[in-house]
Amino acid sequence: MTSAQDWIAHDPDPVTAAELASCDPDEIAHRFAHPLTFGTAGLRGPLRGGPDGMNIAVVVRTTWALAQVLKDRCLGGSLVVVGRDARHGSEAFAHAAAEVLAAEGFSVIYLYTPAPTPVVAFAVRRLGAGAGVQITASHNPPNDNGYKVFVDGGLQIISPTDREIETAITRAPHADTIGRTPVASSGTDIVAAYLERAASVRRAAGPARVALTPMHGVGGEFALDALALAGIDDVHVVEAQFAPDPDFPTVAFPNPEEPGATDLLLALAAEVGAEVAIALDPDADRCAVGVPDGGPRGWRMLTGDETGWLLGDYLLSQLTDPSSALVASTVVSSRMLSAIAASYGAHHAETLTGFKWLARATAPGTALVYAYEEAIGHCVDPDAVRDKDGISAAVLICDLVAALRAQGRTITDALDDLARRHGVHLTGAVSRRVPDAGQAMAALRADPPAALAGIAVDLDDLSRRRGQQRTDALVFTGAGIRVVVRPSGTEPKLKSYIEVRCEPTADLVTARAHAARLRTELEAAAARW
Known part of the structure; x- marks a missing residue:
């Protein structure tokens, strides 16, 4: 040294x-x-x-x-x-x-x-x-x-x-x-080739009205160029966040997932009557999506899982023969993508967290066509970019909006349709600061709960697995519930990822209310670990 x-x-x-x-x-x-x-x-x-x-x-x-x-x-x-x-x-x-x-x-x-x-x-x-x-x-x-x-x-x-x-x-x-x-x-030629390839993920035709922010990062001009090449030019940008600025002056934390980070974007979306709002993180490898809804603010940001369901379903629906297609998500992501894949006769793989694992997802006789993680990372064109890519994901989201409009439908309609087909899936997360995450995990292993929210659960300790599936995480599963607990890799925190699933039903209001009550109970349990 x-x-x-x-x-x-x-x-x-x-x-x-x-x-x-x-x-x-x-x-x-x-x-x-x-x-x-x-x-x-x-x-x-x-x-x-x-x-x-x-x-x-x-x-x-x-x-x-x-x-x-x-x-x-x-x-x-x-x-x-x-x-x-x-x-x-x-x-x-x-x-x-x-x-x-x-x-x-x-x-x-x-x-x-x-x-x-x-x-x-x-x-x-x-x-x-x-x-x-x-x-x-x-x-x-x-x-x-x-x-x-x-x-x-x-x-x-x-x-x-x-x-x-x-x-x-x-x-x-x-x-x-x-x-x-x-x-x-x-590198001018390779940058041009990247933009052309990102634009080529488009499948449908027709315009889309878009509100966009690169959140003071490098994605603004790249996103505009790729969208224009894809025939999407009705794009309105958050001017205060468009030019790269390393101080990120308008946000407390330059992450689209953080509370308040997309306030300017959603205000612009409402002002211009956009159909979709898109936020890129500062290096533009992640993409968050906002949609109009009937709530008090008029707009909401989708979770990474919701965007993952939409893009996975859309890509699989475009394949002539999905039987050799593989989609992938991580151990802390929603299980709905697996159900979507099965409905198309496609394959699903689960990996550890991070795109270094998602990009390597494999299954015999298949080719990877899509991968996502709940932290708003989406790989929509694995043959070209074997990593998360906010620019090509933004193009595909706009393409989906245009395709749905041609059918008289919206993103919200598409999410409702997925819930009716595969059941309501409601996700949540709890991050709790602890003196020592390793000790907290050891204590949970030594005395794991037998039930959560009144539902008996089984435990899968991923530290006992072999090879690339081995990691420091605990997975609790019961009837319609799943909770994954792992230590943060950068901070003294325990992170819990929660999912509640209801059986398919036409009564989404009741199912979602039931799932929300269960999620609240699971979040309360996770906050005590």
């Missing part, structure tokens, strides 16, 4: 070197105790000096390590795509990564403009690149940034690749001694 003194002496950025030099011994010890590691979405951390933050030294050493791993896999000299979002530090970090890769002998496409994360995933797959690097912290707070790696046809890295890179980082040279070769920006 590099000492603090050596790190400071060899920090290529005088700003972070000076910052570290001014830290007291306790702060220095804290920053050097736990270097950043690859989690669900790559490296992520606060913008600050030292190995536990995002800075030039960390980016340079990480990129050097990535280069060594690629060379060990006989990919030396291969093509690597480097992209970035518009966060603080992103341009400098992406530039440094591109230069290190070039110095290590790789051919580098350094994207000429801040771009959505799925553009890099697409480029790696389309060009047969050895790897891709995207500098992004997605929907994290303004002072964070991150480093995401794609390999194997545009898929996010999994073990052992992530651990191999981390091991190589420990033997990386001092950051200021790692070679860097200037790289010119490029």
